[in-house]
Amino acid sequence: MTPALQAVRGMNDVLPDEAELWLHLERVVADWFARWGYRPIRTPLVEPTALFRRAIGEATDIVEKEMYSWRDALSDEALTLRPEGTASCVRAAIEHSLLHDGPKRLWYCGPMYRHERPQKGRYRQFHQFGAEALGYPGPDVDAELIVMCDRLWQELGVAGLRLELNTIGSPEERARYRADLVRYLEANLERLDADARRRLYTNPLRVLDSKNPRVREVLAGAPVLADYLGADSRAHFDGVRSLLDAAGVAYVVNPRLVRGLDYYNLTVFEWVSDALGAQGTVCGGGRYDGLFAQLGGRPAPGAGFAVGCERLIALVRDAGRAPPPPRPDAYVLQQSADGFAQAFLLADELRAAGFRVVQHAGGGSLKSQMKKADASGAWLALIVGEEELARGEVSVKPLRRNAPQVRVPRAETVRRFAQLLQEAKS
RNA sequence: GUGGCCGUAGCUCAACGGUAGAGUCCCGGAUUGUGAUUCCGGUUGUUGUGGGUUCGAGUCCCAUCGGCCACCCCA
Numbered sequence: 001m002t003p004a005l006q007a008v009r010g011m012n013d014v015l016p017d018e019a020e021l022w023l024h025l026e027r028v029v030a031d032w033f034a035r036w037g038y039r040p041i042r043t044p045l046v047e048p049t050a051l052f053r054r055a056i057g058e059a060t061d062i063v064e065k066e067m068y069s070w071r072d073a074l075s076d077e078a079l080t081l082r083p084e085g086t087a088s089c090v091r092a093a094i095e096h097s098l099l100h101d102g103p104k105r106l107w108y109c110g111p112m113y114r115h116e117r118p119q120k121g122r123y124r125q126f127h128q129f130g131a132e133a134l135g136y137p138g139p140d141v142d143a144e145l146i147v148m149c150d151r152l153w154q155e156l157g158v159a160g161l162r163l164e165l166n167t168i169g170s171p172e173e174r175a176r177y178r179a180d181l182v183r184y185l186e187a188n189l190e191r192l193d194a195d196a197r198r199r200l201y202t203n204p205l206r207v208l209d210s211k212n213p214r215v216r217e218v219l220a221g222a223p224v225l226a227d228y229l230g231a232d233s234r235a236h237f238d239g240v241r242s243l244l245d246a247a248g249v250a251y252v253v254n255p256r257l258v259r260g261l262d263y264y265n266l267t268v269f270e271w272v273s274d275a276l277g278a279q280g281t282v283c284g285g286g287r288y289d290g291l292f293a294q295l296g297g298r299p300a301p302g303a304g305f306a307v308g309c310e311r312l313i314a315l316v317r318d319a320g321r322a323p324p325p326p327r328p329d330a331y332v333l334q335q336s337a338d339g340f341a342q343a344f345l346l347a348d349e350l351r352a353a354g355f356r357v358v359q360h361a362g363g364g365s366l367k368s369q370m371k372k373a374d375a376s377g378a379w380l381a382l383i384v385g386e387e388e389l390a391r392g393e394v395s396v397k398p399l400r401r402n403a404p405q406v407r408v409p410r411a412e413t414v415r416r417f418a419q420l421l422q423e424a425k426s
Numbered sequence: 427g428u429g430g431c432c433g434u435a436g437c438u439c440a441a442c443g444g445u446a447g448a449g450u451c452c453c454g455g456a457u458u459g460u461g462a463u464u465c466c467g468g469u470u471g472u473u474g475u476g477g478g479u480u481c482g483a484g485u486c487c488c489a490u491c492g493g494c495c496a497c498c499c500c501a
Contacts, residue, residue, distance in 0.1 A: 009492070061499055065427075084501085116499065117427070119493095195498080211497085260500060269500095281501060308501030335459070364445055366459045374461035385459055399461065 005173040010116070021313055021322045026109065028155060029129050036148050038107040040230025043088035044095040054294055055087035057262025059202040082269055086263070086288065086304055087295070089132045094297030109309075121279030121311045130306035132287070137301040139239030139241025142267040142287060145305050147247045147415035149271060149283055157321035158312070161271045161282060163249065166257040167237040168205075168268055169229045171290060177228040178204055188218045205258040207330040224255060236266050240252065263288040275318060276311055289336065307333075329421050331373035331399075332359040334384040335366060342410070343384040346394065349414045355421070374399055379424045382413075398424040 007013055014022060033040070049069050056063050068081040082088055085108050098104050111131035116122055131148070146163065153161050168174055182204050184334040187191060192200070196207045198214050210216060229237075244251055251269075261270045268286035276282070285305025291299040317324060328349065334343040347359040358376055360369045366385065373381040383395035394413045397405040401424065407415060 006492075066499080112501080114500080119495070126501070130501090209499095228463075258474055278496065278498095279500075311501065333460085365459080367457095368453085369460095370461040372461085381461075383460075387459075394456060394461090397460070405460080 010118035011135060012123060020325055021317065024323050025309065025313060025316065029109065032152050032155060038105040039110050041089060041106045042090060043092050044408055045082055046079050047082055047088055049080040050418045051087050051091055052080055052083060055263055056248060057290060060260055060262060062114060063271060065115055068113045068115055082112045083107050083112055083307060085112065085130050086132060089289050090295055093134050094292060096293060097134045099300055106132045106134065121276050121314065123310060127309035128306045129309060130304055132302060134302045134305035135300050139236050140243065142240045142303050143243030145285060145303060146244060146269055147249055149305065150249045156316050157319050158315045161273050163251040164254040164270045164272060165251045166254050167229065167233060167266050168225060168258055168266050169233045170265060173228045173230060173233060177223065177225050182221045184222050191218045208256040209257055212306065226255060240267055253322065259284065260424060263291045265289050273315060276314060280310065282311045325377065328358045328376055328378040329354065329355040330357045330378045330380045330381045330382050331378035332357060332384065333366060333369040333373060335386050339384045339389050340388060346384065346413060349416060353414055355417060379421055394421050400424060
């Protein structure tokens with residue numbers, strides 16, 4: 001016997017019940033982006049490996065051990081399945097000179113790939129939608145990006161998301177801080193765990209993220225990044241905060257929030273839920289003014305965020321805000337071959353008039369067809385039986401309320417259908 | 427990548443080391459064209475997979491695949 005194949009670990013099928021919720025989310029998101037003036041962009045799932053090495057940073061976990069990278073057998077190119085969306089957007093903006101006539105607001109949505117151990121809210125193929133505001137230097141778009149997220153959560157009916165906010169200053173400010181931080185941590189080396197010691201020289205700011213209580217004890221006495229910020233960085237952060245205050249968006253400043261990708265500067269933020277276990281970050285983002293130059297483009301400021309679709313969908317479902325499955329307006333039944341041909345045309349005419357119509361396929365008794373009609377969730381059963389066929393009529397039976405079944409002349413069925421449907425729903 | 431818990435019918439779950447079951451779903455019938463309730467009947471499994479121990483393994487052991495949780499990481 002042929003062994004059954006299964007999907008690749010960490011890469012999931014989305015079955016119809018759940019796929020309808022995905023479609024709902026995608027529609028809401030596309031409309032929401034349009035209302036905020038963001039335009040869609042679609043970039044390849046496969047990019048040159050160098051793009052992510054340069055954008056995300058060599059010393060990050062993503063680049064070090066989580067990327068699906070390979071050397072293509074035909075072209076000998078070093079390729080990678082994208083682990084995130086920002087690098088591709090900025091590459092495309094540079095490659096097509098998108099900023100030649102001014103800044104751009106862009107959004108994307110699609111699958112991303114990271115070779116991590118799967119658990120709830122973390123998969124090897126996962127999906128993100130995100131915004132990139134390219135060419136805007138001020139704190140206004142930082143605040144815009146954050147406020148628009150807040151409004152989306154409201155629209156989706158998701159509550160309980162906490163906004164964590166921080167500024168990590170300019171590269172120069174961060175470099176001076178990093179030097180002092182490393183000096184402090186070296187002085188307390190024996191109190192650090194193995195993980196913190198390893199990071200000390202690869203990515204010392206990430207030590208601030210440690211969940212180990214003993215390490216956090218050490219961090220309590222560490223220098224604070226805020227003390228290294230110059231007037232410009234402080235003014236930028238104050239600008240973001242006052243706009244958030246004006247918009248009524250609450251936040252907590254988390255000085256330990258540094259984010260795992262190297263390209264960020266100034267504003268960084270995360271939207272976090274307590275309802276998702278260990279993978280609680282639903283949305284993360286910030287400013288990345290150095291990324292254009294890092295990828296070989298003319299220097300330009302940028303800011304953006306990415307939202308984890310699987311995590312957001314889990315919150316929408318748990319909040320009971322998944323829309324009910326769409327009902328067909330009518331389910332069409334028939335008895336004979338002649339009846340099928342007639343019913344086929346009737347269903348076609350109704351669909352052309354904009355109604356959702358399912359015609360029974362596969363034969364069976366009228367009783368079994370009625371069971372299918374009921375199970376389909378349809379508002380109405382349209383019966384094209386022997387008797388109806390002989391008289392040129394159609395029987396119309398409401399399935400969702402106790403109302404009498406009526407006979408309608410075939411020729412009038414489509415014209416009267418909207419009225420019949422409305423009665424069935426009332 | 428590390429550690430812990432767990433894999434039995436499509437789904438939710440039972441079964442002391444001794445004949446694999448229930449509910450649900452699905453199919454048919456209870457009315458000579460009519461669903462959802464009720465009643466009657468029926469199908470459903472290499473117990474994730476492969477080895478081992480045993481007279482005998484769903485149950486114990488090993489490996490492997492998959493899921494969940496934590497670490498780690500991040501959306």
